[in-house]
Amino acid sequence: MAEAAAEKAYYRFLVLFFNCLLTFGSYFCFDIPSVLQDQFQGNLTCLNGTHPNGTEQNGTAGCVEGLGMTPEEYxxxxxxxxxxxxxxxxxxxxxxxxxxxxxGVFVFSFLTVLGSSVFALGSHFKGTPYLLPLMLTGRLLFGSGNGSLTIVQNRITAFWFKGKELALAFGLTLSFSRLGSVLNFFFTQQFESHFGVQWTLWGGTFLCALGFLSAVTVSVLDRVGMKQLGLDGVIQQESKKVRVQDVRHLPLRYWLLVLTIMFFYNGVFPFVADARVKMAQVVADREHVGNRSPDDFLEDYVGLRGVFAVGCAVLTLPVFALLAFTFVPPLVSTVWLGITYSFAAASMWPSIPLVVPQATLGTAMGLATSIQMIGIGLSNVIVGRILGTKSSELKIPLWRWQQMMVFMLANTIACIVTSIGLNIVDKKQGGTLNRTTKRSLPEPLARQPGDTAPLLNEGEEEGSIN
Known part of the structure; x- marks a missing residue:
């Protein structure tokens, strides 16, 4: 019998290509406020003209015309x-x-388009009481779609690359997402200087709409592929068995992995959101370069995901210490952070499918993302308080930046503690995370109906692909 197209390598990489494009535009949109922080927090009007860079020729502070947000509102x-x-x-x-x-891909892609549209619409109401409520509503809708869309994206990737190039596929997916961030950091400021904040935000909405078209394509490919593999009906049947109460059966190493992810991202995301534009550009650039295939091939063939998690946390520790207590140029620390982040992303998130079954991967990813975002949300509020809340004044005292770095440092220390605990528990339970992924599998695992089993009952060994 002829081999089905869905069983060939080119088909899964075709699925991967369009799957990668799902979040390209939404990640571009997500980071626009970071690049346009001066404009978001700038004055509503400038009597002496607008100075986008915040300086005048004589070196004194100039006026930046913008939306008039305070640091806390931003x-x-x-x-x-x-x-x-x-x-x-x-x-x-x-x-x-x-x-x-x-x-998932239809509903959540649509929410990113709707949310980014409302966010862009809100920018037209600057100087009115409607600005902040509209923009917050837009971010709420956008967040509802983008975070959930990432779960669908990871679930599709895990299914098509389970037992194969799993870390590579996760890394490429992340790279395409971060490519949106990179292009945002490179081009958004220039685009805004020519067309203004409002049209810049509508441009991000357009990219989200292109992501919706990718969602349609990947949905068709996924449907056709599953039918050719004879798994479409099986997965639907097994999915009906998934219950909310099955969450209590998630293993301890899953929870330690989730906490490790949360504490690590608590340092990275608020830093990128609030750091000066030039510093953020360096971080984003290293994310894109670092998340390409070398890291991911290393994870696929060497394994040692738990060890990499500890190593990334330990190596991130000096980043915020240098920024807080020394006069080392910020460029050094931001490049350093980009490198450690790229390895962390390639080791932490692809570890989740190794400790939970395929059928409940969406639930496990959703819970992990929820805890991660709770931490990031609290961190952003704390950072907003630290940096000041009383005006939209762009000048922030140096001592406030130092306190922010100390807060990031504390999160990194917590990440080290949880990642060490993760390795200890994983070793006691078979060492799945640190196993050499490729070489421990004599043949690529076929996608069996058992892969779609619900969360295991108490007393059973945790699911893994090894």
């Missing part, structure tokens, strides 16, 4: 996104497990 744009994720992604993950990937 950080609230990121906090509301994080809190929305924290609430929505748990339900979204469960619904994806129950109703399937195709339901």
């Amino acid at each position: 950080n609230l744009l990121y906090a509301i996104y994080a809190w929305t994720n924290a609430l929505v992604v748990i339900v979204a993950g469960f619904l994806i497990d129950k109703l399937g990937n195709r339901f």
Whole structure:
């Protein structure tokens, strides 16, 4: 019998290509406030003209015309996104497990388009009481879609690359998402200087709409592929068995992995959101370069995901210490952070499918994202308080930045503690995370109906692909 197209390598990489494009535009949109922080917090009007760089030729501080937000209101744009994720992604993950990937990609892609549209619309109401409520509503809708869309994206990737190039596929997916961030950091400021804040935000909405078209394509490919593999009906039947109460059977190493992810991202996301634009550009650039295939091939063939998690946390420790207590140029620390982040992302998130079964991966990813976003949301609020809340004044005292770095340092120390605990528990339970992924599998694992089993009952060994 001829081999079905879905069983060939080119088909799964075709699925991966369009799957990668799902979040390209939404990640571009997500980081626009970071690049346009000066404009978001700038004055409503400038009597002596607008100075986008915040300086005049004589070196004195100039006026930046913008939306007039305070630092607290600005950080609230990121906090509301994080809190929305924290609430929505748990339900979204469960619904994806129950109703399937195709339901998820349509609904959540549409929410990113709707949210980014409302966010852009809100910018037209600067100087009115409607500005902040509209923009927060837009971020709420956008967060409902983007965080949940990432879960669908990871679930599709895990299914098509289970037992194969799993870390590579996760890394490429993340790279395409971060490519949106990179292009945002490179081009958004220039685009805004020519067309203004409002049209810049509508441009981000357009990219989200292109992501919706990718969602349609990947949905068709996923449907056709599953039918050719004879698994479409099986997965639907097994998904009906997924129950909310099965969450209590998630293993201890899953929870330690989730806490490790949360504490690590508590340092990275608020830093990128609030750091000066030039510093953020360096971080984003290293994320894109670092998340390409070398890291991911290393994870696929060497394994040692738990060890990499500890190593990344330990190596991140000096980043915020240098920024807080020394006069080392910030460029050094930001490049350093980009490198450690790229390895952390390639080791932490792909570890989740190794410790939970395929059928409940959406629920597990949703819960992990929820806890991550709760941490990031609280961190953004705390950082907003630290940096000042009383005016939209762009000048922030140096001692406030130092306190922010100390807060990041504390999160990194907590990440080290949880990642060490993760390795200890994993070793006692078979060492799945640190096993050499490729070489421990004599043949690529076929996608069996058993892969779709619900969460295991108490007393059974945790699911893994090894």
